[in-house]
Amino acid sequence: MYTTSTQTRRDLIASSVVPVSLLILHTSPENAVASVRSLPFSSINEVVQYINHSCNRRFLQSVRSSCYNFLYRGTEINASSRDTEVSAFIIKDTYDLLDPNTYQSTDAVAYFQRLEDKLSLSGYNVKPSNGHLATTCQKDAAKWGRPMSIWPIGDTGVDFIWLASGGVFWPLSDPSKELEIASEPLQRLDKALQGDAWEIMFRADNGVLAVPAEFDEEMRYLLKHAS
Incomplete structure (x- = not known):
């Protein structure tokens, strides 16, 4: 369970008034960032309000049930900002799991194509x-x-799957073993979020809000205490 000391709570409340800049990115296969539009937020708290109002409710409930474990991606976004600002992003990435350049491996492409056929x-x-x-x-x-x-973002066009045994999709820990896929409602996403370095494949047709990990502690506190 996530806990916060009294002094830390004071620090988090103070830090939550930092102005936030939200950049909306639209992507295309030809250009990873086709356009950028900045929307100002006055605080981290407003980002949390955006999550509560606009992000997938099923996913948000799973995060709460997991004791506020987050799901992460590494991005190439390094937006510059003033010392008094932080940035969050709405991102719609191109799909690259069937691209040989993603893992620099034809074996990876063949594996994800087999997985594509199996899931279809x-x-x-x-x-x-x-x-x-x-x-x-x-x-x-x-x-x-x-x-x-x-x-x-949104309550439609959002889905998740993960390996029933946990771990990563690639590289394979045991190439000879048949993959068993887990998904809701038979398995619980909140349990997968508690996995130790588990990968989760997700679909998000409306894109995702991405918040730099350096704000995790503030985010957890504010999400936990959001009214």
């Missing part, structure tokens, strides 16, 4: 061609870029 035949809504990978481990996300917690 089984009727899953999320698969490599319309999904992305995120991790429960901030340090693992940092290997791919600036780590940010992600928050899928």
Whole structure:
């Protein structure tokens, strides 16, 4: 359970009045960042309000039930800002799991194509061609870029799958073993969020809100105490 000391709570409340700049990014296969639009927020608290009002309610409830464990992606976004500002982002990434440049491996492409076929035949809504990978481990996300917690937007076009045994989709821990996929409602997403460095494949047709991981502590406190 996440706990915060009295002094830390005072510090978090003080820090929550820092102005926040929200940048909205629209992407295309030809250009990872086709356009950027800045929307000012007056505080971290307003970002949390945005999450509560606009992000996927099922995912948000799973985060709460997991004792506020977050899901992360590494990004190439390094937006400059004044010392008095932080930035959050709405991102719509291109789908790259079937791209040989993602893992620099033809074996990885062949694996994700087999997974695509398996998931399509089984009727899953999320698969490599319309999904992305995120991790429960901030340090693992940092290997791919600036780590940010992600928050899928909207209550439609959002789905999640993960490996029933946990761990990462690639590289395979045991290539000879048949993959068993887990998803809701038979398995609980909040339990997957508590996994140790687990990868979760997600679909977010409306994009995700991404918040730099350096604000995790403030985010957890404010989410926990949001009215």
